[in-house]
Amino acid sequence: MPNKIGWNFDNSYARLPHSFFAALSLNPVESPKLVVLNYSVAQSLGLNIDALQSEAGVAILAGNEIPDGAYPLAQAYAGHQFGHFNMLGDGRALLLGEQITPNEERFDIGLKGSGRTPYSRGGDGRAALGPMLREYIMSEAMHALGIPTSRSLAVVTTGESILRETELPGAILTRVASSHLRVGTFQYVAQWGTDEDIQILANTTLARHFPNFNAAPNRYLYLLQEVVKRQASLIAKWQLVGFIHGVMNTDNMTISGETIDYGPCAFMDTYDPATVFSSIDRQGRYAYGNQPHIGGWNLTRFAETLLPLIRENPQEAVDLAQEIIQQYPQLYYTNWLTGMRAKLGIFNEEQQDEALIEELLGLMQQHQADYTNTFRALTLDKVEGIALFGSKDFENWYEKWLARLERQQESKASCHQLMRANNPAVIPRNHRVEEALEAAVEQRDYRVMERLLEVLAKPFAYSSGQEDYATVPDPTDCPYQTFCGT
Known part of the structure; x- marks a missing residue:
């Protein structure tokens, strides 16, 4: 045919x-x-x-x-x-x-x-x-x-x-x-294959995802470093939008730096670093606030598989790999801090920015504020409706933030344009996703999902048609849970 x-x-x-x-x-x-x-x-x-x-x-x-x-x-x-x-x-x-x-x-x-x-x-x-x-x-x-x-x-x-x-x-x-090569793929070959097998897998990965490896003095250290960079960037992006993967097992971590295996994932509503949605994560291993740490843990497991390729001498291989892995926390934090500055309309760097950001997050947690809608309100300069509004602590923070923006060369309009490009007006709210799934599964009605997909396709549009999709769910006695679907 x-x-x-x-x-x-x-x-x-x-x-x-x-x-x-x-x-x-x-x-x-x-x-x-x-x-x-x-x-x-x-x-x-x-x-x-x-x-x-x-x-x-x-x-x-x-x-x-x-x-x-x-x-x-x-x-x-x-x-x-x-x-x-x-x-x-x-x-x-x-x-x-x-x-x-x-x-x-x-x-x-x-x-x-x-x-x-x-x-x-x-x-x-x-x-x-x-x-x-x-x-x-x-x-x-x-x-x-x-x-x-x-x-x-x-x-x-x-x-x-x-x-x-x-x-x-x-x-x-x-x-x-881009591929389904995972940290777990390397773990499998390292555990049950030969050093030649792991070399074949590493060379295949380099050719597919990191074609500039020939310029590196040690291609396998280069592979480790590039994967560390991609994961530090990826997990920072998750944190910046309040995404919780749910099952950050090493078999769900791609070498390409793509998010994969959407099982019990969800987006956070009320800001709380301890947020867990997965029904099987009873200890909070993969809670929102723990995702950056788990990223580093997973990368260490990846580094272990490459040791025979990095150096023939085991201790030298460990030392070189550790130097790369130890860069991860700072790489992640730099990505996150840069992203948070953008979410607040900040173009340049000042030392006190970190304290300004952490203070806002602390207030959001204290007042059980919605993560996405707090940044959305700041972007629109309409803070009257958020949970923080009316708090003396928030008023003080707000004045400090405005003063911070005024110390920049960029105009207020430019600051808000930067914020609009980095703060989504809508995310796939859990209640909206469940609404779409219920209509599709129970009634075979896919129109609810199609409309949701239309809205989610332009998360930074700030259009009037997105207003209903930005509302938070009604309070409930039962915490939202997601399941692997296996």
């Missing part, structure tokens, strides 16, 4: 040692139906939208047919899950291959919820519609916020039910990522 859809696959991962993956046969589903298609992603990949929506196109998105040139496989990886090391792998996902776009870019095309693999560990390999739509919404929202992320091409329903706590409609998500 001629390739009318536009697939242009290469399969570099399939050319790695066979111990890195398991080749797969497909697990066809009963009656697939396309329910969401991301036109902009499809176009960027060089795909024909009409052909993708045809019966043949949907069959590929459902895992019923193999597209021309693809090589379906499940990747092997390990990971520290809540601090405990385990052998893992793609238990309900497959990699179709790597799409080469018209711009000669390379993206992994993967199916999530596509059935059992050798790594399923007793699971059925399937996914429910709700969690797949959640990943679609959240990943697209993150992309619009300018945060590196995997993206979602499509969601199809399978026509089959899956059994979790109850019977749920099945679905498959098509995920697009």
